Amino acid sequence: MGIKKTLLEDIAKELNVSKTLVSMVINGKGDAYGISKKTQEKVLSKAGEMEYTPNVFARALRTGKSHLIGLLVADISNPFYSHIAKYVEKELAAKGYNLMICSTGENIEREEKLISLFAEQHMIDGLIIATTSTSGGFFKKERLRNFPIVFIDRYLPDIETNYVVANNYQGSFELTDLLIHKGCKNILALNITPSHISSLTERVKGYKDALKKYAIPFKEENLMEISFDNIQNDVRSKLLKRLKSNNKIDAIYTLNNHIATACLNLFNEIGFDANKEGIYFASFDDISLFDFVKPNIISVSQPVEQIGIEAANLTLELIDNKGVETAIKKVVLPTSIISRN
Amino acid sequence: MGIKKTLLEDIAKELNVSKTLVSMVINGKGDAYGISKKTQEKVLSKAGEMEYTPNVFARALRTGKSHLIGLLVADISNPFYSHIAKYVEKELAAKGYNLMICSTGENIEREEKLISLFAEQHMIDGLIIATTSTSGGFFKKERLRNFPIVFIDRYLPDIETNYVVANNYQGSFELTDLLIHKGCKNILALNITPSHISSLTERVKGYKDALKKYAIPFKEENLMEISFDNIQNDVRSKLLKRLKSNNKIDAIYTLNNHIATACLNLFNEIGFDANKEGIYFASFDDISLFDFVKPNIISVSQPVEQIGIEAANLTLELIDNKGVETAIKKVVLPTSIISRN
């Protein structure tokens, strides 16, 4: 048994005032409620002396505000998400909010369970989410109607929501365009299945449209689907087969960093040197270590810091304007190409 | 205004029973309190129908348990920590606990503030922390006396606490030993300043002891201190100077992944190829992408998954045995050398 926590009441008793007064002063509402300066000082110094810290649960129960924001991502160990998390947290901390991060593992049921726990029960004041859902059905629930939610990285096309995403279409278009400029005519794109996620479909669209721009016909066999649950094995079997075939490619374009890493692993295993083979290697999602990796990687870098900051602020804005009917905000941020070599 | 949340009382009214009864049934204590099976079924089905979810704050306020565990690390975007976080979360989720992750940015004041907020106010039931503190003073506070805390990655030598760490000494010893076996006699170690953190001091000790084993005298100039706040610039100026000097080295050993990355950046900038220069490059902390990086990196890999799992379980154990005087657990897990090339 540690020492008993100091309560509002304890301070009140010490000073012979009401706990109402103490509460008011501690919340900085002393002036608003006409508490004399002298009393305010007494309260504050006594609270400091007694090391008072409010009970967050009692406070949250009464006020309905927890000053907690939830962040739901597929996998916190993915550097893309962990960097976003870092900046979201930094931005929120400056405004007196804390962050609860949870991974869904791209599992819809777990995602929905967490949203229920967090949002429907109002454990958190707002939610930032890189959803793994296919459709917006779940988010249309009456109970979530007025809850502050900001989508990041991915949005759901069938519902109107606030979101902050990178311009996946444009980034993918520019990357493909660059590859074509370098002389590529047979660019193999590796995508994740199931690929209903908006960021991926837009990347595919950007790829296809860039081909179209140069009148290069899109070939089905140049869009390879890699199963999310089995990335490494799928890449090994499918890509290897293709590399050995007569259907020569002049570029490999992985649609996210997971697949890129799997490809690099494969190259390593079989001693394949893309650069020597005259094959460009490109990827959406930049990772800092790509700078030192062999082969050279041409990549699309997303503005993670900006995504984090904007998502945090948009969420806080929604919380402040809760109840007020505000226009939905769709933030699309530009990406940049990192053309190594 | 969304729809009003269903309360215990709402269910009670619908069924003409007391909210006490509803609470008991919902918490699975129906049998223990002798509530008839028929009534239990009625309550559960009505609760499902009305989509009841308990208010976590009211519950936590009354029970003093939040089912929340805090994880405090220097930087969640560091892959070492984000991977630990992933496994901690996974393990906790299976036991009905949720994780609150916060970054301290190696800032002691922020760390102490977060601990106050989380632990002293009992917002969380337990804390897992990679502390940035120098000494255990803060943790000796009366108010934290009986609070479940598990240290990871780093421990404080001056207090007796539960911890789960990698065997930093052994890993560093083995790595240095390997370099010596490869013929190195002048191994430059790059450390972080301030380096009071236990994991770093032990790595230094392992390095020195391995030298001693082979009667290689330790030279002060071969332990370079890099400032945490300015890693890249410090590496650039200090390491560059050394590389240009006549004091030739035959290996560079970075004591964590941050410094390793900074070195790689420098090499890239100046077009330095360690392998060609006959210099081995080694690092504590393995990152998966190291596999594809040039130069070859010999690294010490920490058992992140195991650290995460053990830390989670140890924390839950402490929570279960709260109040009971249990022996302190110090878990030291073996590392493994990844010798590329």
Added chain:
DNA sequence: AACGATATCTAAACTTGTTTAGAATTTACT
């Protein structure tokens, strides 16, 4: 002195659950 206005403070209600102490009913047994 009496009045309202102002300044300062407080008692009690309220947030939503959990827990305690005990009530009401039925069954069991002498």
Added chain:
DNA sequence: AGTAAATTCTAAACAAGTTTAGATATCGTT
């Protein structure tokens, strides 16, 4: 029939704050 025991349930207290409505004291004014 009457008491003890078991079964099933409930009223009220409680967790620790915030908020509301109103009390008390002081002051200025006529």
